[in-house]
Amino acid sequence: MRILHIAAHLGGGAGKAISGIAVLGQQMFPDIHRVVLLQAPEKSGYVQVCEAHQISVELWKDPTVLDWADVIVVSWWNHPTMAQFLHNIPPIHKPILLWSHVNGCHYPFLNATFAQTFDRVLLTTPYSLENRTWTPEERNTISGRAEIVYGMGSFQAVSIVPKSSFDQGAEFVVGYAGTLNYGKLHPEFVQYCMAVCERLPNARFVMAGDRDAALERDIQAAGLEDRFTFPGFVPDVPALIQTFDVFGYLLHPEHYGTTENVLLEAMAAGLPVVVRKQNVEQFIVPETAGIHVETSEEYGQALEQLHRNPAMREALGRQAREHAMRQYDAQENTVRFRSACCQAQAGGTHDFSFLGEDAWLWFLYGLDGETRRSFEEARQGTDQDIRMLLRGCPPILREERKSSLRHFAKTYPEDKILKKFEQIMEDL
Numbered sequence: 001m002r003i004l005h006i007a008a009h010l011g012g013g014a015g016k017a018i019s020g021i022a023v024l025g026q027q028m029f030p031d032i033h034r035v036v037l038l039q040a041p042e043k044s045g046y047v048q049v050c051e052a053h054q055i056s057v058e059l060w061k062d063p064t065v066l067d068w069a070d071v072i073v074v075s076w077w078n079h080p081t082m083a084q085f086l087h088n089i090p091p092i093h094k095p096i097l098l099w100s101h102v103n104g105c106h107y108p109f110l111n112a113t114f115a116q117t118f119d120r121v122l123l124t125t126p127y128s129l130e131n132r133t134w135t136p137e138e139r140n141t142i143s144g145r146a147e148i149v150y151g152m153g154s155f156q157a158v159s160i161v162p163k164s165s166f167d168q169g170a171e172f173v174v175g176y177a178g179t180l181n182y183g184k185l186h187p188e189f190v191q192y193c194m195a196v197c198e199r200l201p202n203a204r205f206v207m208a209g210d211r212d213a214a215l216e217r218d219i220q221a222a223g224l225e226d227r228f229t230f231p232g233f234v235p236d237v238p239a240l241i242q243t244f245d246v247f248g249y250l251l252h253p254e255h256y257g258t259t260e261n262v263l264l265e266a267m268a269a270g271l272p273v274v275v276r277k278q279n280v281e282q283f284i285v286p287e288t289a290g291i292h293v294e295t296s297e298e299y300g301q302a303l304e305q306l307h308r309n310p311a312m313r314e315a316l317g318r319q320a321r322e323h324a325m326r327q328y329d330a331q332e333n334t335v336r337f338r339s340a341c342c343q344a345q346a347g348g349t350h351d352f353s354f355l356g357e358d359a360w361l362w363f364l365y366g367l368d369g370e371t372r373r374s375f376e377e378a379r380q381g382t383d384q385d386i387r388m389l390l391r392g393c394p395p396i397l398r399e400e401r402k403s404s405l406r407h408f409a410k411t412y413p414e415d416k417i418l419k420k421f422e423q424i425m426e427d428l
Contacts (some may be wrong), residue, residue: 003341004069005035008079010057013151013261014101015046017124018075020153023053024334031338034068036060038081063090070094071341074118077101077256078108078403080411083362086352095119095344101151103280105131106254107396108366108403112138117352119344122149122337124258125280133368147340150333151259157268157324160238166314168245172200172307175244175271177208177237177262180215180230183396184257186250186276188296190218195300197227200307206244208234241266245313246306247273250299251281254394256402260284267324270317274302289323290316359412366403379417386424398425 003025005018022033035057041047047057058065066072066089076082076098098118103125104110112134115121123129123146129139174196178184186192196203206229219228234240241247247266251257253276263284266273275281277292285292291306293299306313355365364372371393378389390398390405397405409415409422 001029001031001338001341002068002070003031003033004065004072005033005075006038006060006072006085007035007075008038008077008081009041010035010037010046010050011041011043013259014075014077015043016153016261017099017101017151017259019046019049019055020155020330021149021334021337022050022055024154024330025338026053026055028331028334029338034058034065036065038079038085060085066092066094071344072096073099073122073341075099075101076110078366080359080362080403080408083355083365084359084412087355087357087362089352092350093346095341095346096350097122097340097344099149100124100128101258102256103258104128105279106256107368107371107394108256109133109368111365112142113354114365115142117350119145119346120340121146122340123147124149124151126283127280128258147336149337149340150328152261152264152328152330152333154330155261155264155328156330157264157321157328160265160268161242162268162270162321163242163317166245166310166317168307168310171202171204172303173204173206173243173245174248174303175206175208175241175246175266176248176250177234177240180207180209181212181395181399182214182252183394183399183402184252184255185215186252187395189215189250190222190224192250192296192299193219193224193227194222195296196303197224199300199304203227203303203307204229205248206231206240208232208237208240237262238265238269241269241271244271246303247271248299248303249273249275249281251276251279252395253278255279256396264324264328267320270314270321272306272313272316273320274299274306285320286323289320359408359415360417363405363408363418379421383424386421387428390421390425390428 025031025033033055038060050057096118097120099122100110102108121142208231211230219225249263258280273285273290275285277294291302293302374389378385396402401407406422409418
């Protein structure tokens with residue numbers, strides 16, 4: 001079977017997912033995987049992984065590449081280039097699958113009409129099926145053609161060395177690795193950490209990832225700068241995790257994430273994890289393998305309990321590792337992916353013209369209905385209406401990338417509406 005992957009790029013979690021499934025797919029089955037990118041890759045890591053395993057990676061040039069494929073897999077996370085690509089390609093008569101690398105329950109939303117256009121839908125978390133923008137009938141239709149294919153690449157929990165010592169040092173280290181801005185972190189993250197510091201004088205927070213000025217300003221304003229360490233980008237996250245006592249993963253209630261690979265790595269390392277009871281986290285970490293909290297007070301209590309009880313930390317870490325090994329196996333994940341490809345049957349002609357004719361409409365298509373109406377009303381109003389809307393919009397829409405309004409505006413500078421919104425956003 002010839003499987004053609006189409007993606008905006010091979011960076012980040014999507015790059016790990018696509019390259020991993022392609023490599024394992026060719027190792028396990030008599031298939032050929034090929035990857036077409038819509039823009040030149042900024043980082044070559046996962047491109048090199050593919051090419052080292054004789055998987056072709058090329059830039060999109062013309063539709064003739066579609067003729068090669070038996071099955072087409074579109075990797076989607078609402079990247080600005082993807083809507084234009086789908087809108088412009090000729091009607092497709094072959095089996096085509098959607099692989100969503102965001103949960104779709106928050107921005108960027110996975111629109112039901114869009115999902116139903118594909119013959120099969122690959123979801124990277126069961127949480128996606130709880131999408132509040134779908135009707136019960138749409139949910140039933142999508143569920144009937146959906147398969148869970150995690151975005152974990154070639155991850156194998158058993159290959160990660162488990163934490164061997166739970167003896168406490170001079171400091172109680174609460175670790176985190178990943179995105180450090182408020183598009184991903186909980187908006188009250190600092191208050192949660194304050195609740196811990198009030199109970200544990202020796203608590204230290206190690207936050208690995210690209211540093212964020214807004215987060216650090218809030219930490220300084222709270223007088224907690226001496227409690228935090230920011231090592232920046234860390235190439236060997238599993239090794240860093242070994243130095244943590246607890247993995248604290250407090251994400252924004254409306255974050256877009258799915259598989260959360262760093263959380264899987266922490267669990268596989270046998271580290272006790274504390275997450276908020278929300279979103280994809282409640283699916284990744286069952287209550288038998290971690291602690292769920294809902295308030296800053298509960299977070300402080302949970303970490304104080306773990307601080308006082310090394311045996312509890314060890315037991316919880318062991319249960320987390322066992323769950324990760326049982327639930328997240330890359331080979332089983334690849335089998336599910338291939339099964340979906342085999343089951344996909346072209347349901348007539350695939351036509352994506354409904355996405356709209358310009359970049360402004362492509363941006364709006366990733367919003368939920370209420371927010372979309374607010375943007376349209378603001379566009380027809382005054383500059384002050386736009387300012388008020390942008391001040392209250394979700395933080396992710398103000399990001400530089402991540403399919404944000406800025407991202408769409410920079411990708412399509414000729415779109416006058418997006419440009420106006422971006423200019424007003426820059427002045428806020």
